[in-house]
Amino acid sequence: MNTNLKYIPTPYELNISEKFPELPIPEDNPLTVEGVELGRMLFYDPILSGDSTQSCSSCHTQEFAFSDNRRFSVGVDNKLGNRNSMPIINSGWYNKFFWDGRANSLEEQALDPVKNPIEMHGSWEVAIKRIKASDIYPELFDRAFNQTQISKELVVKAIAQFGRTLISDNSKYDKVLRKETSFSEAELRGLNLFFTEKADCFHCHGNILFSDAAFHNSGLDEFPNDYGLEHRTKYRRDRGKFKTPTLRNLVFTAPYMHDGRFSTLEEVIDFYSEGVKDSPTIDPLMKYVERGGVQLSEKEKSDLLAFLMTLTDSTFIDNPAFRNPFE
Amino acid sequence: MHTHIYITLITIFAIALSLFGATACNVKESGEFYINMYHVVQKENLQPEDKIYHAASGHGYKVYRLKYYLSQIILEDDKGESLSIDVVHLFDILTPKTLKFRVGKIPVSNYTRLSFIFGLDKEKNVEGGLENTLQNNNMEWPIIGEKGYHYMKFEGKYDSLHTGIMKNYHIHTGPTGNNANFITIDLPLPKPIKEQSDLIVKMEMDIHKLLHGPHDYDFTEFDHGIMDNQNAQEILKENGGDIFRIVSVNE
Secondary structure, rough: OOOOOOOOOOOOOOOOOOOOOOOOOOOOOOOHHHHHHHHHHHOOOHOOOOOOOOOHHHHHHHHOOOEOOOOEEEOOOEOOOOOOOOOOOOHOOOOOOOOOOEEOHHHHHHHHHHHOOOOOOOHHHHHHHHHHOOHHHHHHHHHHHHOOOOOOHHHHHHHHHHHOOOOOOHHHHHHOOOOOOOHHHHHHHHHHHEEEEEEEHHHHOOOOOOOOHHHEEOOOOEEEEEEOOHHOOOHHHHHHHHEEEOOOOHHHHEEEOOOOEOOOOHHHHHHHHHOOOOOOOOOOOOOHHHOOOOOOHHHHHHHHHHHOOOOOOOHHHOOHHOOOOOO | OOOOOOHHHHEHHHHHHHHHHOOOOOOOOOEEEEEEEEEHHHEEOOOOOOOOEEEEOOOOEEEEEEEEEEEEEEEEEOOOEEEEEEEEEEEOOOOHHHHHEEEEEEEEEEEEEEEEEEOOOOOOOOOOOOOOOOOHOOOOOOOOOOOOOOEEEEEEEEEOOOOEEEEEEEEEOOOOOEOOEEEEEEEEOOOOOOOOOOOOEEEEEEHHOOOOEEEEEOOOOOOOOOOHHHHHHHHHHHHHHOEEEEEEEOO
16 A cells, blocks of 8 residues: 555445446546546536536436437537437446547547537636636545646546446346346337347347447438548448447437437337338348338337336436536 | 466376476476467458458358357367367457457467367356356347357348349357257367467468358348248358368467
């Protein structure tokens, strides 16, 4: 133990359902009680934005499972984004962030919005000056990192620590896995559709996170306006591919798809059933493209929806540990 | 990927090694064992997504994704002794680091044969049978009552009508009912090019052979949804026996 340290941060203990894989934690950013709490404050504090009006939580609201209920979020200059805000749920398990995967860690992800002109439209220099000048933050950084030199790297480390604690593992689905409850008949029929070749959701959404964290063109457009992954890789073959979003807490995360084009889950299911469009980069996992999709009956759609509702975790959006600490 | 490696040494190895170690201090008793996997279509390096290949059925096809398990490795030496290595590894052509598989430390010997399971045996192929990682989660075979893992996910597109209009195919292998469907591969190891304590096996998997002989795999008959289709699984099992080849040892 280093006795020269002024503060010794307290390790943060996560209590995660055993069905989940071990949460990867970067060696240079271990979770601590002080770090997570600092991250929560920075997440909710508009101090990072250019005009001090917006925080991370402006577009990632707990009520909406840390997504935005607007199709496109509005930045500090009233500029509209061009993609729907992704929910922050179980993000600690991923290694690609944003719809086009342009960040490789939660830390790297948190760097982008501060300077993005259609989001916080600020600068890290100004944000760090404000944080240093505040009455509360220097002491909190000292406690969390034993660092009096506040930097953007420490800011994003703290935000990432908070982000890693945003774990949703208490849905009805999870409770069934833990044998605490059981599915209804309709939910069970929906599960069988979801996890078999019939509806074939599981090849992209089949793991415990309900996202394979890969990039797919699911056939939304014959000629995509938003090139998605191609923006990052510059490969034509990546046109229209987007990161698979989690299906957990879907009931809170409307609207849906990278551009929020669908307002309801019924519309999403209709799309996969009969609205899929072919294109040169459509994913091979998309079935029966020539018929528009997997062709579910109305009953099957209803059952599938019933199963998807079991992914709702109300304790996630009510968790006081995730709430705005300034309210 | 992270793997659990449990190496079971035959007693004779331990005895031989201890004797050898006592008389030749400067010679290593053990070395690292690597399998470096390469993927080809006939003799050509596989080019995911870009290149159109041609199946015996006449259909052009592209390969988008290919990942599969290799497990239960057994090495046999020139004295007929076997070294069993209880290991599971997932090769993924889109994740290059997975293609260089560090199997683990093994005793130095003159190994002459290598066998392994292409897929997973019945003991491992059960719900929760593998380490709980996202990579393994993404390979789960979720059919109710048959839970386990896909052995292989091989996905792409094929020219169904020879018109250039590509349709999708999924070649997903795994068990159906009581059919385990894994394949045991047994290959002779050529003489090492360089004498060294490490064993570095360069191996090739030929996609073309999976789609040909003894059966021509027909994309139009089995384009997707073959997870519970034993006819398709049987064809792939029978075709899959000779898709691996040792290219060299210690090159």
